[in-house]
Amino acid sequence: MSAVIENHHDDHHHGPAKGLTRWLYTTNHKDIGTLYLWFSFAMFLIGGAMAMIIRAELFQPGMQIVEPEFYNQMITLHGLIMIFGGVMPAFVGLANWLVPMMIGAPDMALPRMNNLSFWILPFAFFILLSSLFMEGGAPNFGWTFYAPLSTTYAPPSVTFFIFSVHIMGASSIMGAINVIVTIMNMRAPGMDLMKMPLFVWSWLITAYLLIAVMPVLAGAVTMMLMDIHFGTSFFNAAGGGDPVLFQHIFWFFGHPEVYIMILPAFGIVSHIIETFSRKQLFGYSSMVWAMLSIAILSFVVWAHHMFTVGMPLAAELFFMWATMLIAVPTGVKVFNWIATMFRGSITFETPMLFACAFVVLFTLGGFSGLMLAITPADFQYHDTYFVVAHFHYVLVPGAIFSIMAAVYYWIPKWSGNMYDERLGKLHFWLSFIGVNVTFFPQHFIGLAGMPRRYPDYALQFADWNMVSTVGAFLFGISQVFFLFIVIKTVMGGKKATDQVWEGARGLEWTVASPAPYHTFGTPPKVD
Template identity: 75%
Template sequence: MTSRSLPRPVVQQSASEATAGGAAAGHHAHQPRGLLRWVLTTNHKEIGTLYLLFALLMFFIGGTMALVVRAELFQPGMTFILPEFFNQMTTMHGLIMVFGAIMPAFVGLANWMVPVQIGAPDMALPRLNNFSFWLLPVSFTILLSTLFMEGGGPNFGWTFYAPLSTTYAPPSTSFFILAMHLAGISSILGAINIIATILNLRTPNMRLMDMPLFVWTWLITAFLLIAVMPVLAGVITMMLLDINFGTSFFDAAGGGDPVLFQHLFWFFGHPEVYIMILPAFGIVSAIVPTFARKRLFGYASMVYATASIAILSFVVWAHHMFTVGLPLTAQLFFMYSTMLIAVPTGVKVFNWIATLFRGSISFELPMLFSLAFIVQFTIGGLSGVMLAIAPADFQYHDTYFVVAHFHYVLVPGAVFAILAAAYYWLPKWSGVYPNVKLGLTHFWLSVIGVNLTFFPMHFSGLAGMPRRIPDYALQFADFNLLSSIGGFLFGISQLLFVAVVILCIRGKGEKAPAQAWEGAEGLEWTLPSPAPLHTFDTPPEFVPERDSPSRH
């Protein structure tokens, strides 16, 4: 076992090499300035920044819609908006958060970190990278514009079940389909790029089992994306044909089947939810060892657990459809397969805790967000096990218990992991540490707000409150009041994060060294902070026996 003391001479050398390489790279100097620089950039760090800022903007737009929803639900009665607009808000909130905030945020992190973690000079396909980013603003401009069209925007839930989303949909639905197609193409191209980069551009001697877990989880996520985004494209194309060209894929009157829509959608949709959580596992697996100053307990088992989750994600989709009237055998199959997912997921949680055990733990901002992630994600995971039990799901299905479950996995889960990643790598991106006082306030208000929002939803759901309703029975009033207060607290406290980011971008704060965190491992920490625009023009030295996270 190698000593983990720093600095390591070879590492320092490669850092100075990289700096020199960046400064000497004259052929990179001719790029456009100003706005065009960002439009035309093919640099993975700039594109990563664009993705992250885009995701942040969408997070606030989608979040504002959630607050509109929470304002209406603050008390019973039709108080603030009409049901029709309420449905548009819940739908757009879901679509924007899934496709506009969480996914682009992870792609942004991959853009920034995958090349520097594997010692590559850039992504394998830089121009494609630019194209896949710029599809997103186009897609979401179209999507948001539907709100101003005659008849309003999508109002059928982010799962857009037919025939509510076909025969009974507003006229703007074809624009919604176009927007989804563009976002889907963007994801597929991004995934191709990430796979090409990881498989081809690793620094010499870095085997697959030497890669940081963030890279591993993203490699697996990218394969999931390539596998399921075309299914989404297929299903929305069938919708488009049903709406505009008189086909009957989802219309029983013409020989179609509305349940077929759900099978296709969830065959995409279930892997999709893992697309939104696997990179989070990679982030937490990087941060926990850093601040426990101890290696990740089981690197190989983490890789295998991630792969198992990904494979299982293809055979569990119908657990979203326990009430559509599946035959008993199908019901049993999907119940058992869904329960199985708890095993590799448990392996991950146990691994993080075993890493903490007998470590030397400190509580910097990234660590706080990661620890909160572990606790809150586990709560979401446990309610997931409850939902897997098909007979009990007859009572849970389509209630606020489900809303509580998936928000626990996605907000205190995935979003916290993204925030942890931002606090962890901001010193590398900007050269200064995030403001601790602001960050701590942000952390504690977020933890309180997010739990106050989503924990009471377990109770209102169990007691019988269906999801996606703008008005509810008086029995649920107390829990909804708490959720609304929590929602506004969480939403408003995210402005603190914006303040933190702005301070970092402006370079205000404590300057960070190359090795920004004492216990951090990985090639990114051999680069100066902030990382120069061009890094690893020559591949860095990598000695598996010394540098690999799987070394013995």
């Protein structure tokens, strides 16, 4: 008895602090992961509400609900919030929760920086969203903020936009440094690089991409700031600058950014398919090499976003072939997932449903990407709804489905409770139908020539736009339902076992459910 009490006294790190300061001062990777995930969920709902405004305006041709100026602000903020506030922080949150547990480390390598990198994010988005209430309105130049639209012709709030991008960039860079240092230095003894779980691999590569390109984004917005306030002419033709240069710098950041938003999804989906197929993942090392080659290729394909600016034929051919080359490693991954499922004893719990939908719909988005990579065809597709359909297919049923799959898959480990399988499946089917009804018709209206970023359209596009809006509202409502499911699971439910899933492998399933506040104080031994 006395021994137990003494033990209790020795253990200074037995649990979290109480109250609000727990969350403000926390350096615990699980707390910070939770903060990131809830923050990204809030941003997802705000960005989603903006998408509802956009789709409501496009329900019928003509101007009904909002002013065109406000519509432009909505498309800009929707894009920025979903990318920098929704998808990226959600993946950082998953990395915080899972990377230390998967490699058998007690915490992230730099816990205080971890706290800082989260807590500057709400300020960045407060600044960005507050610009809605400023004179001249919020940024209205699209999430790609091409100069001189975002410099000479921008509303005064552009300066706040620039600073908020600086803060988001600083947060991402600190998060990335933390992930790399953790993975490179804190793996349990015996865990070689080629024994790391694929989610850890995918985040290691993602973090290097972030380190390489987020500073370039910071440079681009800094140049904008100087053009606007300090009389430089980086992008101003009158002073010897070049607006096309902006597009090159932006997309030098922007294309690796696309893979920053999808590589962690590859890792997640590999784990889930492996678990629910009750088989070892097919082709582990080829998965790693595929992700590495995708990451390296991402630096030499940026100009495929700007085929129509006027490039020499040789450059257009180079960027076309380099882009198409990316289909090879991506194809390797898709075939590996299918080969993993082949002859497995598969069950379709909610995470597996989302993962299967990911494989099918992400591949579909990849194929429309291949169509866009064909330079001569791109002159037709450029800036139409076909592009909108393409990138929403890779981001919504791609990145976001993988995040939802991850939440269903790991929430029993995080909360200790099983989610309600019936509700989970219902959420999946509503999302699956909603996403396809929303975005599939956008392929048709895009090929028919409807341009993106306009609040109004010609009459011949009316029918499919109406269908798309109905789908968007279905998808939107089902995400409020998702919020309900998550809260219900956190509040209570059937207790989860430690392994949670029959086929689950990996160190995170060896600890108790819910995962104790501190795990792997002594490193586990990995064979």
